[in-house]
Amino acid sequence: MHTITLNGETDFDGWRKAARLLAMNGVAPEDVTWRVADGDEPELFPATLDVPLQEMRGTFNVPAHFVDLAQHVILHRNPERFALLYRMLWRLRSNHDLLQLSTDADTSKLESMAKAIRRDEHKMHAFVRFREIGREPQSHFVAWFEPEHHIVELAAPFFARRFADMAWSILTPDLCAHWDGHDVSFLPGVDKSMAPSSDRLEETWRTYYASIFNPARLKTKAMQKEMPRKYWRNLPEAGLIKPLIEKAERVTSEMIAAEAQEPKKPQRREDAMARSHSIAPTEYPDDTSLAALRDEAADCRACALWKDATQTVFGEGPKHASVMMVGEQPGDREDLAGKPFVGPAGQMLDKALKEAGIIREKVYVTNAVKHFKFVPRGKFRLHQKPATPEIKACRPWYEREKALVKPELVVAMGATAAQSVFGKIVPVGKTRGRVIDLDDGTRVLVTVHPSYLLRLPDEEARATEYANFVEDLRIVAAHLSEKARAA
């Protein structure tokens, strides 16, 4: 039988040194007794070994996770911890995967002990309450805390990071931590009487605690689960818990029984809070009638699409643009920004316009359907194609926009846009790339939607289709320059 005496309750290095030596000498866990030196004893390890152990060279491997686990578990108050850790170390040498086996009794026990330590550390971070001695800037903040386990050294760095600019001390029965603005030092535990018993802010804090509590939702079990009673002793607000609970039921029933108020006439409201529906000051100051139309469309409820979307995405561009480009519907980014063609498809369009020699700011850009249609999938919104009733419901907005802008050429991008512009389903493939005159005098050019280009999987097809798209836009460009010459 070997007796190992460690230097203190949290002597991880001593344990580690002894455990390595024991294991390399093949000493079975049942043949070891672990103890902690009580203050006055000189350092005893390894003098009490019954059989001298060979100091051996070399080392052996354990999973990295074990070291972290052991460093936590050793802080537990359970006196069995040193033996349990040594048994685990012993077993790990022949079964390297043991720590992944949550169903193993030792693994499970170590995990729950480590969890208790982390929880206690977390509670210490939360429930330490400093009391001020003296007044700033000369003040010293002192707390009294009674941790469940030996966690003072583990928890102290947190306070050093947080309260670097003030002098503080945390006193506990086991060990005290002191911060001087540069380093944390540890001194032996003290008695509670050493700690200050009040603070000038405590009454204010208790006022806050009492006021933030909603008596209509008493849930004392939930409270106790997170703030176990063992911590209450040192929380200035805990004394309020009992009276608050007692009062709660009375207050709530009085509140429910009370005669409800006849709604008072609210005072003013018109002045500053008159809500403006305008989305952003428009960059085209002369389009008052378009702005009015935009405001009207912001409240459109003609189909169900408005419901799930953020906002109506109305068209944008100069009032008398000679070209009006019509897309399908806003996408994710357009929906958030409230502007058409600002997402990936918009960037594609910008690029193609530039290549065709068209200045985007000179064309009017809008969509056939003005709300984003989608289904939510976790953090994403999957774009959905608008259905015919939605295209029809939204068509009047397009028509009214067109009537105000009076473009000479409408560019319908994609099937949805074509359906809206022609008022019926038309195949994009067949009509694409030539200017068609409608009965009402509108001239229309049909092409693909830029998002179609984004969806093409293979690079070559994308390059070809993109080139075709730019070709179509050159027809628009030619139209524009013809117009410029005529002018």
Add this chain to the structure above:
Amino acid sequence: MDVKRKLEILADAAKYDASCASSGTEKRDSRDGKGMGSTDAGMGICHSYAPDGRCISLLKILLTNACNYDCLYCVNRASSNVTRARFTVDEVVQLTLDFYRRNYIEGLFLSSGIIRSADYTMEQVVAVARKLREEHHFRGYIHLKTIPEADDALIAEAGKYADRLSINIEVPDEGSLKNLAPEKDVRAIRRTMGRLRLKLDEAREGAKPTPRGRTAPRFAPAGQSTQMIVGADSANDATIIKTSANLYGSYHLKRVYYSAFSPIPDASRSLPLRAPPLMREHRLYQADWLMRFYGFDPDEIVGSESGMLPLDMDPKLAWALRHRDRFPLDVNRASREDLLRVPGFGARAVQRIIETRRISSIRVGDLAKLHIPRNKALPFIVLPDHRPAVHLLDSAQLAERFKPKAKQLGFAF
């Protein structure tokens, strides 16, 4: 009026907001000795708990409880007779610093009644955060409530100082918002959420390391959240869950908080007074988890005609009872996705199962070590030493087994 009295009024006015988290922001500390405070990148810290079971991690107050609006569910509405108070910017700053130094709180959650204009109110709220950060170098957590339709520059500044921004959607159904809060405009709320998401996306993109360094300014690293009041209108749970799914998907909210409508003092006659549906609120939080962490589709969570979640069992159990044909499941073989659907199997337990079963097969005796409640799970699973009786899964009594015994809500002293 002294600060303590103001605190009493303005904390009381803030207690109906359910948000409390101080988590998910960037890591900061004050080791440079220039200021005070720290935050963790992961978990926040709850410094206390109120007898209502809710965590107290922040100084949660209103700047003022005076408000131009008249939202019926709100104790601060213009027509209510509550005592009004207003903090100065300096008072809030001092209170935050004093409380923080004593380790009472993780930081500040500042909201406000709407006074004068959206911009004026937002400017006041931002002024507090600016002073804390710039003059006092406060490194703790700051959560600011965004006022809908406030000027873009103010929103950008708020995001520069705050860890989190939020804006409450209020009630799940737009129609009822019109009745309950005539001045509020759900479209404006959504537009603001949309603007916040664009700014959050931009900051995230800009935060990616590039040769030129960070390109976008910091913006609310802990993201945005919202709150929905449950039970003040007639919207059912299916509507609420659908609204949440939409909000998560559209604006990438970190959290949707559900707040059971609570009886308020000086209530308006237009609202029925009753005890808050706390269990309903709890079930909604569970449903929200199923959606976010367990791969459930919003449409499959509520299975009843009424569109309501059962109150007497959790929504995952209720789902399993509706899909008995998918059980029993062999724990040692089933996929992660399927395991996540077994009643009583938490995400952590599923992770442990997957690690463990590579090495050794899982038996009934192991369930306790995996922290899985036996009674709840056993009817749905197969283990080498367990197979549920065939008739059990089919029997009508199965549901009854899980209903809680009537229990007394007490508090032992």
